[in-house]
Amino acid sequence: MPMLNNNRIDLVDALRGFALLAIVLLHNLEHYNLYFNPTDLPDWMKSLDGVVWNTTFFMMAGKAFSTFAMLFGFSFFIQFESAEKKQYDFRWRFVWRMVILIAISQVHSLFYNGDILLLYAIIGIMLTPLCKASNKTLLFVGIFLLLQPYEIIMMSYAFINPDFVMLNDLSWPYYDKMIEVMKTGTFTEALYSNITQGQIWNNLWQIDDGRFFKTSGLFVFGMLLGRMKYFIQSDKSEKFWHKTLLVNALAYIPLYLMKTELPALIESKTALSQFNVAISAYTNVAFMCILIACFTLIWFSAGNGYKLQRFIIPFGRMSLTNYVTQSLIGCYIYLNYGLGLYEKTGATLSILIGLTIFCAQLLFSQWWLSRHRQGPFETVWKKLTWINSAPKGK
Numbered sequence: 558m559p560m561l562n563n564n565r566i567d568l569v570d571a572l573r574g575f576a577l578l579a580i581v582l583l584h585n586l587e588h589y590n591l592y593f594n595p596t597d598l599p600d601w602m603k604s605l606d607g608v609v610w611n612t613t614f615f616m617m618a619g620k621a622f623s624t625f626a627m628l629f630g631f632s633f634f635i636q637f638e639s640a641e642k643k644q645y646d647f648r649w650r651f652v653w654r655m656v657i658l659i660a661i662s663q664v665h666s667l668f669y670n671g672d673i674l675l676l677y678a679i680i681g682i683m684l685t686p687l688c689k690a691s692n693k694t695l696l697f698v699g700i701f702l703l704l705q706p707y708e709i710i711m712m713s714y715a716f717i718n719p720d721f722v723m724l725n726d727l728s729w730p731y732y733d734k735m736i737e738v739m740k741t742g743t744f745t746e747a748l749y750s751n752i753t754q755g756q757i758w759n760n761l762w763q764i765d766d767g768r769f770f771k772t773s774g775l776f777v778f779g780m781l782l783g784r785m786k787y788f789i790q791s792d793k794s795e796k797f798w799h800k801t802l803l804v805n806a807l808a809y810i811p812l813y814l815m816k817t818e819l820p821a822l823i824e825s826k827t828a829l830s831q832f833n834v835a836i837s838a839y840t841n842v843a844f845m846c847i848l849i850a851c852f853t854l855i856w857f858s859a860g861n862g863y864k865l866q867r868f869i870i871p872f873g874r875m876s877l878t879n880y881v882t883q884s885l886i887g888c889y890i891y892l893n894y895g896l897g898l899y900e901k902t903g904a905t906l907s908i909l910i911g912l913t914i915f916c917a918q919l920l921f922s923q924w925w926l927s928r929h930r931q932g933p934f935e936t937v938w939k940k941l942t943w944i945n946s947a948p949k950g951k
Contacts, residue, residue: 573628574873579621585911588891588899591739606904619841626772630779654942655681667748669884670755680773695781702774705835712831724830725765731758744894767834790857802850809843871922875932879918
């Protein structure tokens, strides 16, 4: 079976690039999970840092990862569709591809304890059987998963049984253990802590934060968007994104008010904990849909995107390479075994460092793609995906 050609859509690569840029900035703001606010800064810098922190989290937190997850599902559809045209069943090959991603995630987790690749790979394997499901089935499953069913069930039970206690705090005991290593540990100590305590913390936190169901739902919707060709310009696509913008803009306001006002009325700590997870997921997805709809409609208005949108395409095409390497660079900058700058960098300076990392990666991506079809990590992943497939076309 020949390797599948990349049916790339520039709009999707640009969206992925901006999502990854937001992730880079957020990770720098968080000092790669080593949260710390310097206290020896002038008052004006502290005020500026507060504005930068709040604005960045409001605009990007939860939205960037959501976009990344949705486009992961879209990429699966593109690969499946390309294989189907060649009368090849891609499902088992995709499962193998996810196994390789698990291995990549473990290497990544050695250096950074906030990896998302393992979650993507596990969800990818679980949802592979849906690739031949009907559009109605995908729509139903996607909505069901995005509604955060686990949180809804636990919250309902807590309302019925006020004595029931189950808070979203499984992960934090492990964070307390790994944080000291991040602050004072050597390189080898950090590697061991990341792959043990750090990985346990990260995966439990993603459960606490409702990311399993949210990511699964977005993966399904990414598949559905691919099927419906909504990232390819047409009258149908433009109507869809106009409706998406309107519906989510109208939904966001009441959702945001519920998020800010209702917690004060919920007495049960368990119900409140589950409510906060669910309502945060709803508001983030709605805001993400607004951003994507605006970006896509602006892209369509220019025919094939404006220069301000297209410049980031190489960065998005090498998303795996850039995602992994920015973690290695960032952890070295902030953690004790490297430069240890977490104690000296507030939000503003951290954002500037993040932008510097982005610019360096963008330049490298442009240079690399001028000589190669894919990024280095993407090339290895693809070759391993199609290992033992014969013949191996280009």
